[in-house]
Amino acid sequence: FNWLVARRHGGTFILRVEDTDRERSTAVSEEAIKDDLRWLGLAWDEGIDAGGDVGPYRQSERLSLYAAHTDQLLRAGHAYRCFCTPEMLEAGRQAALAAARPPKYPGTCRGLLPLDVEQRLAAGERAAVRLRVPADRTVSFDDLVRGTVSFHTDVIGDPVIVRADGIPAYNYAVVIDDALMRITHVVRGEDHISNTPRQLLVYEAFGWTPPAFAHLSLVLGPDHAPLSKRHGATSVAEFRAKGYLPEALANYLALLGWSPGDGDEVLPLSTLAERFDLGAVGHSAGVFDEAKLAWVNRHYLKTAAPGRLADLARPYLVQAGWLDGAPSLPVSAWLSAVVPAVASSVDKLSDVPDRLMQVFTYDARAALAQEHIRAEAIQPEARAVVRAWSRALADAPRLNDRQAFRDLAKRVGAEAGAKGKLLFHTIRLVCTGAADGLELDVLVPAIEQASAFTPADGIARVPGCRERAEEFVAALEGLS
RNA sequence: GCCGGUAUCGUCUAGGGGUCAGGACACGUGGUUCUCAGCCAUGUAACCGGGGUUCGAAUCCCCGUACCGGUACCA
Numbered sequence: 001f002n003w004l005v006a007r008r009h010g011g012t013f014i015l016r017v018e019d020t021d022r023e024r025s026t027a028v029s030e031e032a033i034k035d036d037l038r039w040l041g042l043a044w045d046e047g048i049d050a051g052g053d054v055g056p057y058r059q060s061e062r063l064s065l066y067a068a069h070t071d072q073l074l075r076a077g078h079a080y081r082c083f084c085t086p087e088m089l090e091a092g093r094q095a096a097l098a099a100a101r102p103p104k105y106p107g108t109c110r111g112l113l114p115l116d117v118e119q120r121l122a123a124g125e126r127a128a129v130r131l132r133v134p135a136d137r138t139v140s141f142d143d144l145v146r147g148t149v150s151f152h153t154d155v156i157g158d159p160v161i162v163r164a165d166g167i168p169a170y171n172y173a174v175v176i177d178d179a180l181m182r183i184t185h186v187v188r189g190e191d192h193i194s195n196t197p198r199q200l201l202v203y204e205a206f207g208w209t210p211p212a213f214a215h216l217s218l219v220l221g222p223d224h225a226p227l228s229k230r231h232g233a234t235s236v237a238e239f240r241a242k243g244y245l246p247e248a249l250a251n252y253l254a255l256l257g258w259s260p261g262d263g264d265e266v267l268p269l270s271t272l273a274e275r276f277d278l279g280a281v282g283h284s285a286g287v288f289d290e291a292k293l294a295w296v297n298r299h300y301l302k303t304a305a306p307g308r309l310a311d312l313a314r315p316y317l318v319q320a321g322w323l324d325g326a327p328s329l330p331v332s333a334w335l336s337a338v339v340p341a342v343a344s345s346v347d348k349l350s351d352v353p354d355r356l357m358q359v360f361t362y363d364a365r366a367a368l369a370q371e372h373i374r375a376e377a378i379q380p381e382a383r384a385v386v387r388a389w390s391r392a393l394a395d396a397p398r399l400n401d402r403q404a405f406r407d408l409a410k411r412v413g414a415e416a417g418a419k420g421k422l423l424f425h426t427i428r429l430v431c432t433g434a435a436d437g438l439e440l441d442v443l444v445p446a447i448e449q450a451s452a453f454t455p456a457d458g459i460a461r462v463p464g465c466r467e468r469a470e471e472f473v474a475a476l477e478g479l480s
Numbered sequence: 481g482c483c484g485g486u487a488u489c490g491u492c493u494a495g496g497g498g499u500c501a502g503g504a505c506a507c508g509u510g511g512u513u514c515u516c517a518g519c520c521a522u523g524u525a526a527c528c529g530g531g532g533u534u535c536g537a538a539u540c541c542c543c544g545u546a547c548c549g550g551u552a553c554c555a
Contacts, residue, residue: 011490017555018555020554020555021554023554024554024555025555061548071550082553084553085553086552086553089552089553090552093551093552096481097481099481100481100482101481101482102481102482102483102551103481103482103551103552104482104551128553129553130553146486149484149485150484151483151484155483155484156483156551157483157551159552159553160552160553162553163551163553164553165553167553169552169553169554169555170554170555171555174555181544189485189546189549190484190485190548190549190550191549191550191555192549192550192555193484193485193549193550194483194484194485194550194551195550196554197484215485217485217486217548217549218548218549220547220548222490222491223540224547224548225548226548226549242494246483249533252492255492255504256492256494257492259492259493259494261493261494261495262494262503263493263494263502263503263504264504264506265492265503265505279535282486282492282493283486284486284487284547284548285486285489285547285548285549286491286492286493287492288489288491288492289490289491289492289505289506291491291506292491292492292505292506293505293506294505295504295506296505297504298517298518300520311511320502335551341522343516344517344518344519345516345518346517355516355517379496409514420514421513421514423514424514424521425514426514427513435515436514436515436516437514437515437516438515438517439513439515439517440514440515441514443515
């Protein structure tokens with residue numbers, strides 16, 4: 001949504017890394033975020049790796065900036081040193097909770113004498129810095145999605161703005177950054193809505209004009225609980241791994257919480273960038289529905305470039321053991337023809353191998369062991385087709401294209417006196433050992449082409465139609 | 481507990497003082513196709529509860545309930 005707001009209004013989308021929590025901020029997590037954003041197509045105009053004139057864009061590299069501002073606040077009396085230990089604070093919190101009172105910093109160090117502070121500091125005592133929150137005030141702001149939101153300062157304890165180790169707290173660092181980076185719109189999750197009054201107070205202490213705020217609802221899982229690991233994929237990277245197209249995920253996510261108003265559902269990023277409107281964003285939390293994501297994905301799967309689909313599907317075929325990492329050029333060409341043909345009937349790319357099962361595996365005996373297949377195959381009409389088909393294949397060239405298959409099917413039909421469903425269904429049985437599957441126009445040429453490859457091509461061995469027919473006939477005769 | 485937010489089909493939503501409350505996904509049924517896809521047709525399904533204002537409330541107001549968030553020297 002941040003990206004869309006920036007695009008829609010000709011703004012600048014900035015990627016800033018908020019890494020003041022050293023535990024959670026690793027090079028790996030930063031890289032993951034950048035990968036996700038890039039994959040989704042949400043390029044940033046300014047920030048990490050992109051540069052810009054209000055950097056640095058990593059909070060851990062802006063520490064001196066924060067320190068200078070803290071001095072200013074301390075001198076002006078808007079902030080003060082706090083010597084309370086985490087243990088003391090925690091005990092106070094527990095006591096308050098037990099007494100059914102709101103847990104709030106009691107202001108223990110609020111009125112410390114400057115001399116005392118000097119002495120304790122000189123003695124090596126560690127101190128955090130707290131913001132002095134004015135009493136009995138209502139702080140309110142006009143949220144771009146929710147309208148006016150107000151908080152009373154009496155429920156806000158003086159927040160720590162700089163920890164005892166000198167690292168600023170999130171609520172403080174973002175204000176300085178947003179002001180210095182001239183941020184106009186802060187669009188974030190509603191988990192930040194109650195942080196906003198604290199931040200507003202920091203703007204006020206500095207005499208700065210705050211940016212516009214917009215708080216978005218969170219996304220819930222199907223059980224209505226916040227999205228978490230047990231709901232399966234919860235990160236962009238996981239959806240990518242499952243074979244969803246980035247444009248589909250972006251499209252779906254935009255629709256989760258926002259609607260164009262006219263019922264349009266398929267909206268690529270470029271269209272979204274023109275039509276998105278923060279004011280039309282919904283106020284309630286959305287439940288993530290993977291079935292709908294899949295539906296959107298299918299739309300994009302149908303129009304994606306063949307080569308791209310082939311490339312994206314390759315890892316799944318490798319995983320299935322049918323392809324090695326570096327297939328030959330002819331195999332790549334084959335994939336570019338076959339993958340798009342199946343991709344249009346699949347929810348996501350990881351389903352492709354399943355759809356291609358009949359190309360790579362064949363077992364006539366096992367097929368005929370299934371009652372319904374056997375019953376169908378032993379019908380005299382079907383046997384006639386089987387015979388004609390295998391005879392025709394014996395001296396036919398490879399059925400490398402759709403037309404060759406159709407011609408042969410026609411000949412076989414004429415010879416066996418069969419057509420339509422009976423004809424094709426029987427051929428399907430012989431070629432795949434199954435009663436359903438891909439359209440034979442597509443499947444048969446795919447099998448034939450694949451059967452011509454050698455192990456050097458980096459693809460598993462695929463039995464051709466002739467071989468399959470022979471095996472089927474043998475298995476059928478074995479039955480009777 | 482306290483503070484804040486939210487509430488229309490199972491899900492995403494449109495609408496908004498008078499509508500047959502519309503669409504999409506999913507699901508059911510029928511049709512088409514050599515296909516579990518697609519396409520066509522068709523069906524089931526919703527305004528959280530209670531008060532108030534009003535000729536009239538799903539829509540405005542209040543209360544309640546439920547859910548979500550916050551209540552950190554996390555972000």
